[in-house]
Amino acid sequence: LSVCAVLGGRHFPPGFMFGAASAAYQVEGAWNISDKSLSIWDYFAHTYPEKIVGNATGDVACDSYNKWKTDIEIASELGLHFYRFSISWTRLMPTGFPNYISEDGKRYYNDLINLLLEKRIQPVVTIYHFDLPQSLQDLGGWTNPLVADWFANYARVVFSLFGDRVKIWITLNEPITFCDIAYNVGTQAPGYISPGVGNYICNKNTMLAHAKAYRVYDKEFRSKQKGKVSITNEIFWLEADTERDEEAAEKARQLMAGMYCHPIFSKQGGWPPVIERIIAEKSKQEGLPYSRLPTFTEEEIELVKGTYDFMGFNYYTARTVREAKPGEEIGPWPFTGASDIDIILGERRDWKQADVWWFYIYPEGIRKQLAWLKEEYGDIEILITENGCASSSPYQYDEVRVEYYKDHLEQILLSINEDRVRVMGYSVWALMDNFEWNDGYSVKFGMYDVDFRDPNRTRTPRASAEYYASVVKSHSLDVNNKIIDEL
Ligand code: PNW
Numbered sequence: 001l002s003v004c005a006v007l008g009g010r011h012f013p014p015g016f017m018f019g020a021a022s023a024a025y026q027v028e029g030a031w032n033i034s035d036k037s038l039s040i041w042d043y044f045a046h047t048y049p050e051k052i053v054g055n056a057t058g059d060v061a062c063d064s065y066n067k068w069k070t071d072i073e074i075a076s077e078l079g080l081h082f083y084r085f086s087i088s089w090t091r092l093m094p095t096g097f098p099n100y101i102s103e104d105g106k107r108y109y110n111d112l113i114n115l116l117l118e119k120r121i122q123p124v125v126t127i128y129h130f131d132l133p134q135s136l137q138d139l140g141g142w143t144n145p146l147v148a149d150w151f152a153n154y155a156r157v158v159f160s161l162f163g164d165r166v167k168i169w170i171t172l173n174e175p176i177t178f179c180d181i182a183y184n185v186g187t188q189a190p191g192y193i194s195p196g197v198g199n200y201i202c203n204k205n206t207m208l209a210h211a212k213a214y215r216v217y218d219k220e221f222r223s224k225q226k227g228k229v230s231i232t233n234e235i236f237w238l239e240a241d242t243e244r245d246e247e248a249a250e251k252a253r254q255l256m257a258g259m260y261c262h263p264i265f266s267k268q269g270g271w272p273p274v275i276e277r278i279i280a281e282k283s284k285q286e287g288l289p290y291s292r293l294p295t296f297t298e299e300e301i302e303l304v305k306g307t308y309d310f311m312g313f314n315y316y317t318a319r320t321v322r323e324a325k326p327g328e329e330i331g332p333w334p335f336t337g338a339s340d341i342d343i344i345l346g347e348r349r350d351w352k353q354a355d356v357w358w359f360y361i362y363p364e365g366i367r368k369q370l371a372w373l374k375e376e377y378g379d380i381e382i383l384i385t386e387n388g389c390a391s392s393s394p395y396q397y398d399e400v401r402v403e404y405y406k407d408h409l410e411q412i413l414l415s416i417n418e419d420r421v422r423v424m425g426y427s428v429w430a431l432m433d434n435f436e437w438n439d440g441y442s443v444k445f446g447m448y449d450v451d452f453r454d455p456n457r458t459r460t461p462r463a464s465a466e467y468y469a470s471v472v473k474s475h476s477l478d479v480n481n482k483i484i485d486e487l
Contacts, residue, residue, distance in 0.1 A: 010413060010477040017122070017425030018472040019082035020075065020447065021386055023129035023173065025058045026434040028088060030065030034104040037094040039131035040141065044189035051187065056440030062432060062450050063457045065108065072115050074448055074459055075431060079472040082122040084385060084427050085112070086129035086173065089154055092161075096133035098153050106161060113165050124385075124427070125162065126170040126232070127155050127213065130178050130189065130437075137190050142178065142202040152212035159221045167227040170312050170385060171213045174234040175206035175260055176334065184332045187438045195332065196292050196340060200279070204294045207263045207304050214307035232312030232385045233260045236334065237365030241322040241346065249321040251278070251341045253372065256334055261311075263296070265377040269305030270296050279340055310424060311373065314386035315408075317358065318365035319345040354400070356390040356436075356443045363407035370415040370423065381422045384412070388429035388445050390436075395449040401464040409477055428468060432459050 012018075025041045032042075041058060049055035064071055075083045089096065092105040113123045128151065132141050136150055155171065163169075182188035183198035192198060210231045217229050235257045240249035251274060254262070258272035270276070271293065280291040296304070324330050324344050330337035335358060337344045351360035370382065389404035405428065415421040433446035441452050447465040451458045470479040 010410075012413065012475050013416060014475075016423070016475070017081040017383075018468075019080050019084055019122075019124060019425060019427040020078065020431040020468075021084035021427045021429050022064070022071075022431050022434060023086045023126065024088035024091070025061070025129070025131045026430075026436070027062040027064040027071075027085075027432070028091075029058065029060040029063045030091075031057075031059045033065065035094050035102045036088070036105070037090045037096075038134040039088065039090045040134055040137045040189040041131050042090075043134045043137070044191055048191060051191065052438055053440040053442045056435065056442075058435040060457075061435045062459075067457060068108070068112050069115065070459060071431065072112070072119055072121070074461070074465075075116070075121055076119045077461070078431075078447070078465060078469045080121055081472070082124045082168070082425070082427070083116055083431070084124040084126060084170075086126035086131075087158060088131055089128065090131065090133045093133075093154055093157060096136045096150060096154075098157050101157060101161075109162060113162055117165060122168065123162075123166050124168040124170070124383075125158070125166045126173050126385075127151075127158050128171065129173040132189075141190060142182075142205055143198055145205055145208070147205050148208035148212050151209035152216050155213035156216045156220065159217055159225070163217075163221050163225040163227060167225070168383070169217070169227060169229040170232045171210045171229065172206055173232050173385075174314060175203065175210075175231070176234055176256065179203045179206060180334055185335065199333075200293045203259055204296070206260070207296075208300065210264065211304040211307045215303070228309035230308045230310050230312050230383070231260070231264065232314055233257065234314040234316070234386075235369055236316070237318035237362060237369045238321050238345075239318060239365070239368070241320040245320075245322045248323045248341075248343045251275070252319075252321045252338065252343050252345070255338055255341055257369075257373070257376075261373070261377060263301070263304045264307055265311060265380060266305075267378075269301040275341070282340055308380070310381040310383055311377070312383050312385040313369070313373070314429070315366045315369060315384065316387065316389075316429075317354075317360050318347075318351065318362035319360075320348060321345060354390045354404075355392045356439060359390055361389070361404060361407075363404075363411045366408050367411040367415045367419065370412075370421045371419050374419070374421050379420075379422060381424045383424050384426045386427060386429035390443045390445055392442075392444055395460065396462045398462045398464050401447075401462070402467045405464060405468060405471070406477065409471065413477065 045057035179202035184195045186193040238252040254272040262272040279293040283291045324342040330339040430445040432448035433450040436443040448459040
């Protein structure tokens with residue numbers, strides 16, 4: 001393996017924060033402990049075992065409900081500045097509503113937050129990471145407009161219980177995943193397929209839910225708690241296949257990033273105009289009396305616009321984009337294409353594939369995406385809330401992952417130094433292996449291996465843990481040629 005040249009000045013700015021991430025359903029287990037109720041992922045995994053590799057569930061996962069002290073120990077070993085985890089709605093508020101707060105749920109997150117702070121690790125909390133109460137799903141879940149209030153009421157409880165100590169909040173993690181992947185592909189809970197309809201209704205409701213939670217923070221908590229609130233979006237870098245495809249690529253970016261960013265981060269607010277126009281046109285051609293894309297009222301546009309203190313961004317992979325040929329079959333968005341905008345997605349031959357089907361490695365993509373976000377929405381502080389690589393190399397020698405971190409961090413330094421993007425921090429996905437949704441335990445993202453056959457769920461550091469710890473410690477990339485050499 002090539003050793004990175006010893007370059008000078010590869011330091012991150014002072015105050016740049018390094019962290020690692022997890023999510024409740026993927027690590028906690030303890031799915032039916034105490035008064036916890038079922039989330040849509042509990043229900044989905046139990047009801048459709050065939051949709052998950054190895055019929056796996058998150059029933060036990062990493063057992064972080066019991067092993068949270070070990071998690072903090074490893075976060076501490078890595079020297080992390082922050083640990084990003086999510087709160088399980090059904091553990092804290094089993095009815096889904098604020099009429100009842102679980103004492104055990106409250107204690108669990110208080111313990112976690114307090115010990116992190118004791119170890120000088122800042123808690124960065126995701127309020128929602130895919131695990132809606134099943135009781136609310138029974139009422140339509142993310143397609144019922146009332147979900148915006150249900151979520152804001154839940155967020156109010158979370159801010160009031162933990163906001164004295166938590167200063168960085170993510171309202172929703174990757175709405176594109178639980179709207180578009182859920183309703184177009186059906187692989188994410190709740191597993192209903194309603195392409196071109198359900199995904200857009202969900203999309204609108206997530207924007208309102210996020211905004212209402214943000215306004216609750218503004219009105220009721222900000223002056224006392226002085227924290228920051230935003231949303232995290234997952235964005236593939238979408239690159240024109242050839243020069244002629246630039247227009248198609250820009251449409252695709254507006255569909256992937258714009259649908260979840262424009263209402264919040266743009267000056268005008270509302271849907272990205274190009275997408276709004278195209279879907280209205282398509283709907284008309286289909287004989288519908290109105291657009292499949294639900295409209296925002298003027299009031300709603302104002303409610304959502306500007307509801308951010310920074311921007312959360314998850315980056316993993318990239319795709320090429322080209323215009324579909326007339327009559328060409330277009331697979332489901334966001335993996336293979338998007339029929340509403342008539343585009344086909346692909347990959348370049350020199351993008352190496354990671355150990356999961358949807359993942360091609362393109363480090364320059366993160367820099368290009370950061371530049372696009374700045375160009376599109378202005379000079380907003382950006383927190384990279386997830387970046388990481390699936391690798392199934394034998395448990396400790398994960399050279400692909402080490403190289404992935406190094407190559408992406410190099411691009412981030414270029415963004416900061418050359419493109420003047422205000423990247424405030426970086427978080428690895430994931431601290432440890434965990435329940436990787438439809439891929440169960442077969443796909444591994446962890447810096448720590450977790451032995452899922454061991455009732456103890458023993459965590460063992462990989463080379464990537466050692467590498468990342470040295471980056472954090474030196475606050476630079478001028479490190480660890482030794483680790484890279486040894487691989
Ligand atoms: C993110 N895709 O989700 C999530 O925030 C994590 O929970 C997850 O474990 C991580 O990425 C790794 O997958 C994604 O299929 C889920 O393109 C699916 C996709 C991308 C991201």
